[in-house]
Amino acid sequence: MALRRVSDWECPLQPIRRHSAITREAEQRAWQWCREFLAGAWRLVKADELEVSPVSGGLSSLLFRCCLPEHIPSVGDEPREVLLRVYGAILQSRALRSHELQDPEKSAVIAIKMARFHYMEMPFTKEPTWLFGTMDQYIRKIKRLPPSDVPKVNLLEKYQLEKEIDYLRKFLESTPSPVVFCHNDIQEGNILLLSNPKTSAPLDKLMLIDFEYSSYNYRGFDIGNHFCEWIYNYDHNEWPFFQALTENYPSQEQQLHFIRNYLSEIQRNVTPSPEGQAQLEKEMLVEVNRFALASHIFWGLWSILQDALSTIEFGYLEYAQSRFQGYFKLKESLAPF
Incomplete structure (x- = not known):
């Protein structure tokens, strides 16, 4: 769309x-x-x-x-x-697999394509209300679930999610991040590897798809969310039909590889000094890892609702808890930043 x-x-x-x-x-x-x-x-x-x-x-x-x-x-x-x-086009392609997000060449291409996506000018509201507005909406819907869904509502209390969202809102207000047009769901299933690209150039081999969640939002969320997706393998064929491989969260070196390719695309003819470039990279490391916290809460809430609504066989409540646990683990690790 x-x-x-x-x-x-x-x-x-x-x-x-x-x-x-x-x-x-x-x-x-x-x-x-x-x-x-x-x-x-x-x-x-x-x-x-x-x-x-x-x-x-x-x-x-x-x-x-x-x-x-x-x-x-x-x-x-x-x-x-x-x-x-x-x-509704049909393309000869396949979706990437989780482990392929770690491939340096593919990661560089994803970073460049994300940068280009971010700087598209769209006739939408540029107010960055989507992230917390949607989470607030999810909270209200979860609270209105019928009594049979008490275990889902209890997750709000178990993880004190409303308190954490209030904390996160204030925490991210103090985290500079440009408002750009974000995809908001760049995971392996939404990246196609084309079978017959128009050229052999790496940039022509991958395509971003599925813009259901696209909106103007904070840049840090889109990148941090993508980094979180390195953890999750959705091709697992046994219950709960996903694997959370926390060791796959990108290392600082892998994050910098992505960030440098992203910056190379938006900087184009601008060449910062080595000191300026190092400072930009340092600031972006802080930015994206802080916004990765919001990714865990966002998709955890989404998954609670999906457990009540979806007919797909998937461990939505297990996935929600995995995301909330990932949030607290990442929150603890951010002290060095």
């Missing part, structure tokens, strides 16, 4: 007439995406007021035009209409 602003210089787009109109479910999803990712008046429009019409379609994507109704005034400089593209 991707949203794009319709600029003033673009020709007016005329919806294509089709024998089958856009479904009510599709309209509802379009409204949810626009409301979540766009600021201003998009937060005020009701589902039945949003104007959604198909523009074009193909084998790999569908394109929809989403417009604010005339009677709802703009709040700021938000776009009045956007293009919503829904992708």
Whole structure:
């Protein structure tokens, strides 16, 4: 899924007439995406007021035009209409495996692709509310679970998660981290190794996919979250269908390898002094490891909810507890920073 602003210089787009109109479910999803990712008046429009019409379609994507109704005034400089593209391409590829995240060449490519993703300009709200706003939402939903789900609610108390989130909120407020457009879920399953890349260059061999959680967020979360994913192997074929290999959390050397490739992409023609570069690297080590704490809490809460909602056979409660335990272990280790 991707949203794009319709600029003033673009020709007016005329919806294509089709024998089958856009479904009510599709309209509802379009409204949810626009409301979540766009600021201003998009937060005020009701589902039945949003104007959604198909523009074009193909084998790999569908394109929809989403417009604010005339009677709802703009709040700021938000776009009045956007293009919503829904992708469905089939690629000859496979997802990476957990151990491949440690490969230096692949890690460098992931760092560069993440940097490029971060500096895309998207017509979404740039307020970094997604991280703690979503965690607060997860907490409220967990508390509303029925009595049969008491063990899930008890995890909030067992790990004093509301207290930890309050601590984390204050802790990260004192941790400088640029707000950029983040993927928020760069784990091995969301990185494709292409079978037939357009060139043999390493950058063309990997592709990031699955942008469900993408939003403007703190850079440290995206990188720290990726580092946490080095630990987890989701290909394990026995209960709970994952392995937590804490020894795989990237070493300082591996983190610096990633950070240096990331910085090389965003610095481009800027060459800091050796002292300046060393300081940048030191600051980013602190930044990403502190935000890795938030990754553990975020996905732990998510997993509690999935245990109540998902039909997939997976040890969601076991995974949640693994993430919470990972949080406390990492929290203890951050003293040297």
